[in-house]
Amino acid sequence: MKQFLIFTVKTLVLLFLLLVVLDFMYTTVYLQASNRGKIDYVYNSKPRIYDVVILGSSRANNHFVTQLFQEKGLKTFNYGMSGGHLFETSLLLKLMVERNYTIKNIIIETDLNLSNEHRAEGIASKFLPYIHDSNLVKEHFSGEKDFWQLYYIPFYRYIGFDAQIGFREMFFNFIHKKTAHLQNSGYAALEVGKKGNMKNDIRALKPIHNKYYEEIKQICANNNINLIAVMTPICSNTKGLDYFEKANKIYPEIHNYENVVQGDHYFSSCGHMNDAGARLFTATIIKDFFSLTKPLQRKSGQ
Amino acid sequence: MFFNSFSFAIFLPIVFLLYWFVFNKTKSTQNAVLIIASYYFYSCWDWRFLFLLVFSTFLDYYTGIMIEKAKTELGRKFWFWLSISVNLGFLGIFKYYNFFADSFSQLLNGFGLQTSPLLLNVILPVGISFYTFHGLSYVIDIYLKRIKAEFNFVDYSLFVSYFPLLVAGPIERATHLLPQVKVKRSFDFQKAKEGIFQFVWGLVKKVVIADTCATYANAIFDNYESMNSLSLMLGAVYFAFQIYGDFSGYSDMALGMSKLFGIDLLRNFNYPYFSRDIAEFWRRWHISLSSWFRDYLYIPLGGSSGGTAMKVRNTFIIFLVSGFWHGANWTFIAWGFINALYFLPLLLLKKNRSNMETVVLYWDFASVRVFLNILSTFALTCLAWIFFRAKTIEEAFNYIKRMFSDGRFVSQYMENERYNYELLVMVAVFVVVEWNSRTHIEPISGKYSWLKLGLCLAAIVALGTYSDYKEFIYFQF
Numbered sequence: 001m002k003q004f005l006i007f008t009v010k011t012l013v014l015l016f017l018l019l020v021v022l023d024f025m026y027t028t029v030y031l032q033a034s035n036r037g038k039i040d041y042v043y044n045s046k047p048r049i050y051d052v053v054i055l056g057s058s059r060a061n062n063h064f065v066t067q068l069f070q071e072k073g074l075k076t077f078n079y080g081m082s083g084g085h086l087f088e089t090s091l092l093l094k095l096m097v098e099r100n101y102t103i104k105n106i107i108i109e110t111d112l113n114l115s116n117e118h119r120a121e122g123i124a125s126k127f128l129p130y131i132h133d134s135n136l137v138k139e140h141f142s143g144e145k146d147f148w149q150l151y152y153i154p155f156y157r158y159i160g161f162d163a164q165i166g167f168r169e170m171f172f173n174f175i176h177k178k179t180a181h182l183q184n185s186g187y188a189a190l191e192v193g194k195k196g197n198m199k200n201d202i203r204a205l206k207p208i209h210n211k212y213y214e215e216i217k218q219i220c221a222n223n224n225i226n227l228i229a230v231m232t233p234i235c236s237n238t239k240g241l242d243y244f245e246k247a248n249k250i251y252p253e254i255h256n257y258e259n260v261v262q263g264d265h266y267f268s269s270c271g272h273m274n275d276a277g278a279r280l281f282t283a284t285i286i287k288d289f290f291s292l293t294k295p296l297q298r299k300s301g302q
Numbered sequence: 303m304f305f306n307s308f309s310f311a312i313f314l315p316i317v318f319l320l321y322w323f324v325f326n327k328t329k330s331t332q333n334a335v336l337i338i339a340s341y342y343f344y345s346c347w348d349w350r351f352l353f354l355l356v357f358s359t360f361l362d363y364y365t366g367i368m369i370e371k372a373k374t375e376l377g378r379k380f381w382f383w384l385s386i387s388v389n390l391g392f393l394g395i396f397k398y399y400n401f402f403a404d405s406f407s408q409l410l411n412g413f414g415l416q417t418s419p420l421l422l423n424v425i426l427p428v429g430i431s432f433y434t435f436h437g438l439s440y441v442i443d444i445y446l447k448r449i450k451a452e453f454n455f456v457d458y459s460l461f462v463s464y465f466p467l468l469v470a471g472p473i474e475r476a477t478h479l480l481p482q483v484k485v486k487r488s489f490d491f492q493k494a495k496e497g498i499f500q501f502v503w504g505l506v507k508k509v510v511i512a513d514t515c516a517t518y519a520n521a522i523f524d525n526y527e528s529m530n531s532l533s534l535m536l537g538a539v540y541f542a543f544q545i546y547g548d549f550s551g552y553s554d555m556a557l558g559m560s561k562l563f564g565i566d567l568l569r570n571f572n573y574p575y576f577s578r579d580i581a582e583f584w585r586r587w588h589i590s591l592s593s594w595f596r597d598y599l600y601i602p603l604g605g606s607s608g609g610t611a612m613k614v615r616n617t618f619i620i621f622l623v624s625g626f627w628h629g630a631n632w633t634f635i636a637w638g639f640i641n642a643l644y645f646l647p648l649l650l651l652k653k654n655r656s657n658m659e660t661v662v663l664y665w666d667f668a669s670v671r672v673f674l675n676i677l678s679t680f681a682l683t684c685l686a687w688i689f690f691r692a693k694t695i696e697e698a699f700n701y702i703k704r705m706f707s708d709g710r711f712v713s714q715y716m717e718n719e720r721y722n723y724e725l726l727v728m729v730a731v732f733v734v735v736e737w738n739s740r741t742h743i744e745p746i747s748g749k750y751s752w753l754k755l756g757l758c759l760a761a762i763v764a765l766g767t768y769s770d771y772k773e774f775i776y777f778q779f
Contacts, residue, residue, distance in 0.1 A: 001322065001489050001491070003491045004489070004491050004494050004495070007491075007495060007498070008498075011498065011755065011759075014752070014755065014756055014759065015759050015763075018756060018759055018760050018763065019763060022760065022763065022764055155763060158764075159763055159766070159768050160768065160769065161769060162766065162767060162768050162769050163767075163769045164769075166764075167764050167765050168724075
């Protein structure tokens, strides 16, 4: 039995060493990456200068056509992340500020994502390779219930989120394989004519006083960034459209564009406009806020 | 509580410590620890079905004794058939009732009689097919006077409920397991070490091979209508490795952890994908079930001893029943039927026992033929697996039709945001490792075992699929 206990201890030590070595290798690779997604593109970057930065979920990523801003002479990048919540948006903005980005305007999509303060696993996990390298990332995750495991158990985060930051993703980072996420200055166009589900039911969603939105407002105020918060269009066949009014009651400064694009032919699915709808919407935003050289403060609650 | 879960990683060491350090004085205390652990393990799945397990155990224990004690042949028959009918009755109600009710209703509807079947809203108790078969083999063996009835209820309960084999086998025999639980086990370092190696290798098969293949196989099978020929072929191959890795991985974990308690379980898999014909495949795949059907169904039906018609009949019966054992769906029956069709020519030509020894390849022409036999057997197996995996028979036929008619053999980006070919390297490496270790239980022991153990542990943590968690396929059976 003594032999077996020694054997078991040796096996556990071997496992622990493997976890430490693998953790080091994966983290090293992620610290060199900058062309796979928007998070590593920011994390491993030098200071950048933008006239307009777009933040939010897929309803920002698919709805703000950066090319139209650029045609106006506005240096713009769409940092909207499909599936993301305000938890990740806030952290991404903190990282931009830490890297001394100069940003004049931020357009943030704040609508359905106001309804929760949870992290979006698929997106939040992409920050985890940097949890030991960055105090900001560590602090941001410190309130999470699995923080102890994520921070102290070597390689735990790469096992727990293997689909996002596991071997496959690490390997693609290692060989510098590019993705489409950074093309078109971050804007992801949805195909015209492709029809998804044109019904939506958001009655279960309740807008809340969101601490991450508050954080974002505070960061913008501290860094002299003009924050433009908007609610983006959704298809008319949506149950619970009063959500947007409720959100406006909590945050009157958010501009409500929920119904500015009408017609299913402008939508790829109920919550996401196609490229044609996105262009129409972006044109409206540019007209309302950037028709003069200096961005306008539009009257809230339109 | 899955073998590859965090809770099991806590459970197993606790049981191990209690078994060897606290309650190690007698065989009775050892058995008591294992039986309590087994009932706790089972209750973690669904405590309500614990009563079913205990009832089934008690029924077979009692009827076994009564068969042995019966003074008349009529009495023996009475207790025997009571046990058989109650066991099969439970299995029938929980596993097959809805299937029969639905199929009968559809049949009547086909004749123009509109009926709606009375379906039961029941959950399939985990492991019912396995522990029912344990009990059946025990009672049949007593009835046929192959063994004596077991009078110690704890020992018998452990035979039925021993947690490594409780929910997905291997299907043990009283002649093999009961003698082991009747004696006090002493700790054997070499056996325990082999057990750890086998457990680790089982984990590799499950989380690295099976669960990763499942991600791709699911993406292909669930969207087969938009897949090209290459994707559909790869889908069948990935599923073949998924089900092999899943089930043989589970079996390896069960056998490995059982060795930690000094108990050997029946081997369930013996590198089936290196078989040179279907008969050999069935001697190497789910061995404990195949041999169960051989001993308790095929041979009592006459086996291969009668005329050609009887052989053919028995072959179809055993394969159809084997398919049906897997689940209450026509797809499993079709899978059994196809395997019977594969097996039939070998039986009729008396070639079903021509490949008994371990396959060896040399650099000569004969080996090319052997290699082609292995490939063709694997291809036939994959084709049959399509029926096993498909939701309906129609879907399986459509899958195969599209596979042979689409004609595009190019890479394809799938719904799971992966390319269809991405897993081929991993599968190829796995095949090479399995080939090199085909004369052993697992590939870790032997020379450089620490290096191989390290590689396996690294593969488990770095290459395993965890976030898209897959249950063990055979738990549903």
